Amino acid sequence: LDYPKSYWNDPYFLKINFLLTYIWTTIFFINMVLSFTSFSLLTIFLVICGVLSSIFLPSLLVKSFFKKKFKKYPDWKPRGREVIIVGAGIGGLTCGALLAKNGYKVKVLEQHYLVGGYCTSFKRRGFTFDGGVESISGIWEKGPVKLLLDELFVNSQDIFIRTREAYVLNDRIIDIPEKFDDFINLLIKMFPDEEDSIKNFFNLIEKAFKELYMDIDKTGGVPLPQPLIFKVVGFKALFNYPREKPHVYSLLNKTFGELLDEYFRDEDLKRLISTLVAYLGTSIEKTPALSMAIIYGYYINGGFYPKGGSQKYANLLAKIIENYGGEILLNHKVEKILVENNEVKGVIANGKIFKAPIVVFNGNVKQLPMLINNLPKDFIEKIRRLKPSVTAFITYLGLNMDLSNYPPLIKDLDRGIGLFINSNLDKHLAPKGCSTLSIITLLPTDIYDYFDKEKMDIKTYISRKRKYAEELVKRAEEIIPGISKHIVIMDAATPYTFKQYTLNYRGAIYGFDQSIDAPPRPYFKTPIKGLYLVGASTFPGGGIEAVTISGIIAARDIMGWSNIRR
Ligand SMILES: Cc1cc2nc3c(=O)[nH]c(=O)nc-3n(C[C@H](O)[C@H](O)[C@H](O)COP(=O)(O)OP(=O)(O)OC[C@H]3O[C@@H](n4cnc5c(N)ncnc54)[C@H](O)[C@@H]3O)c2cc1C
Structure with missing residues (x-):
C-alpha cells in the first residue's frame, strides 16, 4: 500500500512501518532457510501472512491506538428533553436555539440583565x-455561523455587514483589500523580494483552510474534535486524515512563528501577516500554526459586523429560543449545579431549584469547582491548570x-x-x-x-x-x-x-490561553453525566465562530447526532 508523504513524519506511522519491515524481514529470512528444503507451501503461506499484515495491520493498530487514546473522554448518553443552559453567551444561546427548534424544553439562566455575554x-x-x-468570522457558504442561521431560517445577509480594515505599520496606513487574491497581490507589491514565498505560503494556508471545512456536511456543519470525529464519522476519517488533509496535517505541532521563519525573511512582512494573532491573544512564537490557518479565514471569506451592534445578534438567538417555546430568565445567577450519583439533576439560582437531566454550562469553567460539590479530583486539577x-x-x-x-x-x-x-x-x-x-x-x-x-x-x-x-x-x-x-x-x-x-x-476575553504548550481546554462532555460545556472554555476556543461551533456540537450531541446533514 502506498502512503503519501504526509504520513512519513508521523511517529506512529514510523512505528507501524518498522513493525511491517520487521515482519517482512523475518518472512524473507525464514523463506531463505526454507528454500534449502522442500516446504514450498509454508513459503506461500508466510508470504500470504505478510501481505495480509501489510493490508490490515496498519488500520487495526491505528484503530486500537485511537480507541485507547479516546477512552478517557466521557461518552455517556444524555437522557430526557429538558435542558437548562447556564449563561446566555453565544455558546449557550446557539445550543439553546438549536435544541428549542428541535422540540427540546430549554431554559436559559443568565446572571446579567442582558443576554449575549461578551457579544453585547x-x-x-x-x-x-x-x-x-468587532469582526466575526464563519459567515460564508460553509461557515458554521452561516450554516447555523440557515438552519434557524435566518438570512445571514439580513444580520451582518462585511467589515473593512486597515493596518498601520511603520506609520503607514495599509488598506487591506476585501478579496483574498488582492490581499496577496498587495503583499507581493509591498515585498517583491518575497513573491514566491508569499504565493507558496498563502497557497498552503488556503488549502489547509479548505481541508478543515471540507467534511462539514458529514459533521453537522462544524469541525469536530478528534474523539468526536472517531465517534461521529468513524475511524477511517482519522486514519485517512493525513491523506485527505495533507496541508492541515503538515501544520500540526508547528508554531506560527516557525512557519513564518520557514517562508519569510522580511521582518515587516512577518509582522504584517501576524496582525490577526490578536484574535487568539497568543504570542507569534507560541501560536499554533493551524489556529492561524483558521484565523486566516478572515482574509479568505471576510469578517462581519452585526447590523445595529453585537447585542442584536445575541437578542436574535434569544428570540428564536423564546419563539420555539424556550424560556430566558435574566438576573438568575446559578449558585449550585445539583449532582447525584455523578449525574446532573438541575441547578439552584436565586435560591430556587430548577430541575433538568441535562445542564449546559456556558460560564467560565473555573467556576465549576465552586458550583459542584465533589467534582472528580482529576477534573478539578485539569481546571486548576488552565491559564x-x-x-x-x-x-x-x-x-x-x-x-x-x-x-x-x-x-x-x-x-x-x-x-x-x-x-x-x-x-x-x-x-x-x-x-x-x-x-x-x-x-x-x-x-x-x-x-x-x-x-x-x-x-x-x-x-x-x-x-x-x-x-x-x-x-x-x-x-x-x-x-x-x-x-x-x-x-x-x-x-x-x-x-x-x-x-x-x-x-480573560478568549477564555483560556490558546498557546501551543498551554494545558488543553476541557472536553465538551464533563465527567458528570448530563453536564455539557459550551463557550470559550471548551473546544475550539474563544471568538464568536468558535463558541458557535461549541454550541452546535453540544446541541448535536444532546440530539444524538441523528439530524446532521450528510
Ligand atoms: C473586548 C473583546 C473583543 C472581542 N473581539 C472579538 C471579535 O472581534 N471577534 C470575535 O469573534 N470574538 C471576539 N471576542 C471574543 C468573543 O466575544 C467571545 O469569545 C465570545 O463572545 C464568548 O462567548 P461564550 O459563549 O464563551 O460566552 P460569554 O460571552 O463568556 O458569556 C457567558 C455568559 O454566561 C453568564 N454566566 C456566567 N456564569 C454564570 C452563572 N453562574 N449563572 C448564570 N449566568 C452565568 C455570563 O453572565 C455571560 O452572559 C471579543 C471579546 C472581547 C471581550
Missing part, C-alpha cells in the same frame, strides 16, 4: 458601542466628528491598539455627523489585580481607569488627529468590567 452593545447619549466584538487568555482595556468615545473617511477597523501595529469606528458600518450607531470610536489594547491578565475594583477604593479605581483611557486616546490621536477636542462622551472597560458582566476569570 450599550448606549450612551445616542451613541451605541460594542462590548468588544487565562489575554484580557483588554477599551476606551469608548462618542465624537461630534465625521470619521467616515477612515476604515471601520484600524489595527495599529506600531502602537499596539485597535480602533473600531462601527458607525462607519452602520450609521445608526451615532447621531448625524458624529461617530463612535472604540480604542482597544490587549493586556496580559496579570494586570487584572491593578484594576480589581473589589480590592481598592472607588476613587483609586476611577483614577486608574481614567488614566488608561486617556493614554489610549493619546495613542489614537496619532492616527486620527483632533479626536480629544471632539469628545461628547467617554467611557471605558477594564479587565474588571469584563469579569463583572460575564464572570469570566480575570476578565
Whole structure:
C-alpha cells in the first residue's frame, strides 16, 4: 500500500512501518532457510501472512491506538428533553436555539440583565458601542455561523455587514483589500523580494483552510474534535486524515512563528501577516500554526459586523429560543449545579431549584469547582491548570466628528491598539455627523489585580481607569488627529468590567490561553453525566465562530447526532 508523504513524519506511522519491515524481514529470512528444503507451501503461506499484515495491520493498530487514546473522554448518553443552559453567551444561546427548534424544553439562566455575554452593545447619549466584538468570522457558504442561521431560517445577509480594515505599520496606513487574491497581490507589491514565498505560503494556508471545512456536511456543519470525529464519522476519517488533509496535517505541532521563519525573511512582512494573532491573544512564537490557518479565514471569506451592534445578534438567538417555546430568565445567577450519583439533576439560582437531566454550562469553567460539590479530583486539577487568555482595556468615545473617511477597523501595529469606528458600518450607531470610536489594547491578565475594583477604593479605581483611557486616546490621536477636542462622551472597560458582566476569570476575553504548550481546554462532555460545556472554555476556543461551533456540537450531541446533514 502506498502512503503519501504526509504520513512519513508521523511517529506512529514510523512505528507501524518498522513493525511491517520487521515482519517482512523475518518472512524473507525464514523463506531463505526454507528454500534449502522442500516446504514450498509454508513459503506461500508466510508470504500470504505478510501481505495480509501489510493490508490490515496498519488500520487495526491505528484503530486500537485511537480507541485507547479516546477512552478517557466521557461518552455517556444524555437522557430526557429538558435542558437548562447556564449563561446566555453565544455558546449557550446557539445550543439553546438549536435544541428549542428541535422540540427540546430549554431554559436559559443568565446572571446579567442582558443576554449575549461578551457579544453585547450599550448606549450612551445616542451613541451605541460594542462590548468588544468587532469582526466575526464563519459567515460564508460553509461557515458554521452561516450554516447555523440557515438552519434557524435566518438570512445571514439580513444580520451582518462585511467589515473593512486597515493596518498601520511603520506609520503607514495599509488598506487591506476585501478579496483574498488582492490581499496577496498587495503583499507581493509591498515585498517583491518575497513573491514566491508569499504565493507558496498563502497557497498552503488556503488549502489547509479548505481541508478543515471540507467534511462539514458529514459533521453537522462544524469541525469536530478528534474523539468526536472517531465517534461521529468513524475511524477511517482519522486514519485517512493525513491523506485527505495533507496541508492541515503538515501544520500540526508547528508554531506560527516557525512557519513564518520557514517562508519569510522580511521582518515587516512577518509582522504584517501576524496582525490577526490578536484574535487568539497568543504570542507569534507560541501560536499554533493551524489556529492561524483558521484565523486566516478572515482574509479568505471576510469578517462581519452585526447590523445595529453585537447585542442584536445575541437578542436574535434569544428570540428564536423564546419563539420555539424556550424560556430566558435574566438576573438568575446559578449558585449550585445539583449532582447525584455523578449525574446532573438541575441547578439552584436565586435560591430556587430548577430541575433538568441535562445542564449546559456556558460560564467560565473555573467556576465549576465552586458550583459542584465533589467534582472528580482529576477534573478539578485539569481546571486548576488552565491559564487565562489575554484580557483588554477599551476606551469608548462618542465624537461630534465625521470619521467616515477612515476604515471601520484600524489595527495599529506600531502602537499596539485597535480602533473600531462601527458607525462607519452602520450609521445608526451615532447621531448625524458624529461617530463612535472604540480604542482597544490587549493586556496580559496579570494586570487584572491593578484594576480589581473589589480590592481598592472607588476613587483609586476611577483614577486608574481614567488614566488608561486617556493614554489610549493619546495613542489614537496619532492616527486620527483632533479626536480629544471632539469628545461628547467617554467611557471605558477594564479587565474588571469584563469579569463583572460575564464572570469570566480575570476578565480573560478568549477564555483560556490558546498557546501551543498551554494545558488543553476541557472536553465538551464533563465527567458528570448530563453536564455539557459550551463557550470559550471548551473546544475550539474563544471568538464568536468558535463558541458557535461549541454550541452546535453540544446541541448535536444532546440530539444524538441523528439530524446532521450528510
Ligand atoms: C473586548 C473583546 C473583543 C472581542 N473581539 C472579538 C471579535 O472581534 N471577534 C470575535 O469573534 N470574538 C471576539 N471576542 C471574543 C468573543 O466575544 C467571545 O469569545 C465570545 O463572545 C464568548 O462567548 P461564550 O459563549 O464563551 O460566552 P460569554 O460571552 O463568556 O458569556 C457567558 C455568559 O454566561 C453568564 N454566566 C456566567 N456564569 C454564570 C452563572 N453562574 N449563572 C448564570 N449566568 C452565568 C455570563 O453572565 C455571560 O452572559 C471579543 C471579546 C472581547 C471581550
